[in-house]
Amino acid sequence: MSKSIFYHAGCPVCVNAEQEILSLIDKSQVEVVHLGETRNRIDEAEKAGIKSVPALLTPTGNVLHLNFGASMADVKG
Amino acid sequence: MSKSIFYHAGCPVCVNAEQEILSLIDKSQVEVVHLGETRNRIDEAEKAGIKSVPALLTPTGNVLHLNFGASMADVKG
Numbered sequence: 327m328s329k330s331i332f333y334h335a336g337c338p339v340c341v342n343a344e345q346e347i348l349s350l351i352d353k354s355q356v357e358v359v360h361l362g363e364t365r366n367r368i369d370e371a372e373k374a375g376i377k378s379v380p381a382l383l384t385p386t387g388n389v390l391h392l393n394f395g396a397s398m399a400d401v402k403g
Numbered sequence: 404m405s406k407s408i409f410y411h412a413g414c415p416v417c418v419n420a421e422q423e424i425l426s427l428i429d430k431s432q433v434e435v436v437h438l439g440e441t442r443n444r445i446d447e448a449e450k451a452g453i454k455s456v457p458a459l460l461t462p463t464g465n466v467l468h469l470n471f472g473a474s475m476a477d478v479k480g
Binding site for chain 2: 330342343346347349350351355384385386388389390391392393394
């Protein structure tokens with residue numbers, strides 16, 4: 327895995343964090359995943375250790391939870 | 404302000420987040436501030452909206468709290 331993955335759910339906190347992350351990190355190095363729209367990736371996100379969104383899964387497999395938009399329970403609805 | 408500022412306090416969560424951030428963002432674009440050692444910058448951090456460390460203050464003035472290491476109250480001791 328060489329790219330980071332930015333997981334979000336379209337919440338206002340998510341949108342702000344996405345703008346900041348994409349201005350700081352080379353866009354070609356970040357995959358953006360909207361878990362509200364791409365629900366079949368919720369499982370993968372949880373297995374990677376995502377507890378809330380927005381969050382950045384780094385190429386080393388670490389998770390950086392960025393502020394707090396919504397819990398994964400909220401995302402799963 | 405064109406650089407980001409990464410505020411931390413030397414905690415394990417801080418050290419992990421610092422390694423990730425410095426691997427993702429050009430090091431020349433990030434100032435790293437250890438608030439435990441540079442206590443005269445605690446005021447500035449709080450005014451910028453830092454509530455806990457580690458946190459990244461972006462060039463646009465937004466704060467990204469990264470996971471949770473310690474509250475500013477803990478940092479101030």
